[in-house]
Amino acid sequence: MTVALEAAGARTSPTAAPCLRPVAGVAAVLLGAVISTLNTRVTSFGLADIRGGLGLGFDEGSWLTTAFSASQMVVAPCAAWFSIVIGTRRFLIWASVIFILSSLLLPFMAGYEAVIALQTIRGLAVGTFIPASLGFILRSLAPRWWIWGIAAYAFRFTFSQNVAASLEAWYSETGQWQWIFWQNVVLTSAMALIILWAVPREGINRELLRRTDWGGIIFAGLGFGLLYVALDQGNRLDWLNSGVVVGCLAGGLLLVAAFIVNEAIVERPLIHLRxxxxxxxxxxxxxxxxxxxxxxxxxxxxxxxxxxxxxxxxxxxxxxxxxxxxxxxxxxxxxxxxxxxxxxxxxxxxxxxxxxxxxxxxxxxxxxxxxxxxxxxxxxxxxxxxxxxxxxxxxxxxxxxxxxxxxxxxxxxxxxxxxxxxxxxxxxxxxxxxxxxxxxxxxxxxxxxxxxxxxxxxxxxxxxxxxxxxxxxxxxxxxxxxxxxxxxxxxxxxxxxxxxxxxxxxxxxxxxxxxxxxxxxxxxxxxxxxxxxxxx
Known part of the structure; x- marks a missing residue:
């Protein structure tokens, strides 16, 4: 994103009307942001239907949403960085393919471990959509149109969060709980096709890849992910009376502390503390x-x-x-x-x-x-x-x-x-x-x-x-x-x-x-x- 913003003004006229392909590319990444928010809410609203369809108990089902959302937190610190390093097109296409396949297969899974594994993979894949979208908007549109792209970026959160209840209810009323997952096959396929057509190819920036702060990525991703698990399971497990919650809190805080120390001492940190x-x-x-x-x-x-x-x-x-x-x-x-x-x-x-x-x-x-x-x-x-x-x-x-x-x-x-x-x-x-x-x-x-x-x-x-x-x-x-x-x-x-x-x-x-x-x-x-x- 750093390189992109510096080049944005050079590639686009500040007052030029947006061309078709950049606008289509922005629409595609914004669709990805909608898919991410919509999935989190639809899964939450439809948890009872998913438990019934997969034959899971209450405790087992509670980990479905935790695995999906915590995985998004794991990739949140590094997704924007990797979209710069390997290119938005390549980054989102691979994430889309993984998300499509895991969403397609999940309703057919019989074992609890396999279901949780696929939910985690789905979360890791869809968690890349939102961080990658903001930078792409800024470097694809002329500066005068940035505010419209940002408004659409903000719109998708409130809209998809509240429309999710009606969407899941329709799946429930028609007995098609599988479409909680299969909707992503349709939506993400459309997103990927538009990206293939509208988003230009970018080479891998090997210099940035060589300078990647791997320690910061690992510490931040795992630390924030564990803290998210503790928050998500805290009410059900009675907070500090649960060893799982205490362990996640302690581990998460230690890893976040290690992340802060790492960012303070490495030459090229993932996130500059200043x-x-x-x-x-x-x-x-x-x-x-x-x-x-x-x-x-x-x-x-x-x-x-x-x-x-x-x-x-x-x-x-x-x-x-x-x-x-x-x-x-x-x-x-x-x-x-x-x-x-x-x-x-x-x-x-x-x-x-x-x-x-x-x-x-x-x-x-x-x-x-x-x-x-x-x-x-x-x-x-x-x-x-x-x-x-x-x-x-x-x-x-x-x-x-x-x-x-x-x-x-x-x-x-x-x-x-x-x-x-x-x-x-x-x-x-x-x-x-x-x-x-x-x-x-x-x-x-x-x-x-x-x-x-x-x-x-x-x-x-x-x-x-x-x-x-x-x-x-x-x-x-x-x-x-x-x-x-x-x-x-x-x-x-x-x-x-x-x-x-x-x-x-x-x-x-x-x-x-x-x-x-x-x-x-x-x-x-x-x-x-x-x-x-x-x-x-």
Whole structure:
């Protein structure tokens, strides 16, 4: 990416309209980014169908998503580098072939070990798509069109993350769970064919290959991968009470520490540490993590409520999430036009504020809320997500200098993956613990024999009385139903707390914006208006 950015201005006129092949090439790599995000979410939504189709238990199935996502983290630090060293065309074609074959074969696998192995291979292959796309966009388009490419890069995250529920639901409703994997054969084949036609051949840069920081690649990939495994399995295995989680945390932290030491002492590090110490690089990385955390309001809390409390099927949940996905098509072009005239920092503040407001609107939740009740907050969040991520990525990329390009590309991808996983792991544990707390607190106010409890149990017992065959059975059924009511209300209160957490995290993230400095003039920033010189 370093070499590419230096040559970008020489190969393209800053104001030239993009030609067909470069645009097709950009569309292909962006399709790869969509495939990557879509697969992660579809696999998560369709985990029950995959377990049933492959005959896996709950514990075995939980490792399917972990193996797939952690593998993407393993290749995140080095994917942008290797796309430069061996060429984007060669790099993505080989990754596409591996991903197509592993996706095609996985539904036919019988053994658990073979399934996990193929999931890991799939993750390693698809994990190259997103890091390689950003650099290709910048060196393939004329500078004036960079912002449109970056907007499309940001669009694919919010769109594919929320449309995945409807897609998986369609597979589930039609009984075609295999297409969770086979969809990649079609999509990735189309991507590879376009790349073969549109992306120019590049020779292997043997000088860069010789200078590759293999130690940094190994330490960073394995370290971040182990930390991801710990986060992904932490809630299920009860965190520090599990030897697996403790081992992954300890090993991951040691390897990351070794990576930092390695980068400090080697002559040509994979990621220059001084780059990460710059305010306009470190703060956007934290904001990307915050954005990933904030997206969990729609990625986890809302779907879990609709499934658990309202009993909605996946297709119905997808209909609700589409109110975030579909408006992106209209919002993103408007955001690009705004970025031409308004400082990205201001738009970033607006985006984060809208996400926080949308989450705050959901704190009025009751057990009666159905899909339509979330429509106002979903629209507010849709606008906020579109403005926030597009402005954030634009600001981060506008601070790129050629020697820093590969480091920033890796930083964006690692921050994105960690932000999403931190949000998911935290919310899963938080909702589980808060439900237990609220169940206990409600139970303390409902003692057996009290007038309120007796009236509720009697009313419920009368409902079951006509169907009860044994004496006393209707009373036990009434008590059980009352217990379910208590648990339902405890979950609702836990979800409300979850929405509050998201709102506060995004509100606090706004404070980080004061640390950002105006990026240097470039085609992605609005023109500066210099103050008039004072008259003499």
């Amino acid at each position: 780059v990460l110490s710059q305010t306009n690089v470190a703060v956007p990385a934290l904001l990307i993590c915050s954005y990933g955390f904030g997206a969990q309001a729609t990625a986890y809390v809302l779907p879990d409520y609709l499934t658990r409390i309202q009993g909605l099927r996946a297709l119905q949940v997808g209909d609700v999430l589409n109110w975030i996905a579909l408006p992106q098509v209209l919002i993103i072009p408007l955001v690009v036009l705004a970025l031409r005239r308004i400082d990205a920092r201001l738009l970033l503040a607006v985006g984060f504020a809208l996400i926080a407001i949308g989450s705050w609107m959901d704190t009025g939740l009751t057990h009666d809320w159905a899909g339509g009740d979330f429509l106002p907050s979903q629209i507010v969040e849709a606008v906020g997500l579109a403005i926030g991520l597009t402005s954030l990525v634009t600001f981060a990329v506008s601070n790129i200098k050629p020697p820093q390009a590969a480091a920033i590309a890796a930083t964006i991808q690692i921050s994105r993956l960690f932000g999403i996983e931190l949000g998911t792991a935290f919310m899963q544990t938080f909702v589980r613990v808060r439900e237990q707390v609220y169940s206990n607190l409600i139970g303390q106010h409902l003692s057996a024999g009290s007038d309120v409890v007796d009236r509720v149990v009697t009313a419920l017992s009368n409902v079951f009385g006509q169907r009860a065959n044994n004496i006393g059975l209707e009373t036990s059924q009434g008590m059980a139903q009352a217990g379910r009511f208590v648990q339902r209300e405890a979950y609702v209160l836990a979800y409300i707390d979850g929405f509050w957490i998201v709102a506060w995290v995004l509100a606090l993230a706004l404070l980080l914006l004061v640390l950002l400095r105006r990026p240097p003039p470039n085609p992605m920033t609005p023109p500066r208006i210099d103050a008039p010189a004072p008259s003499r």
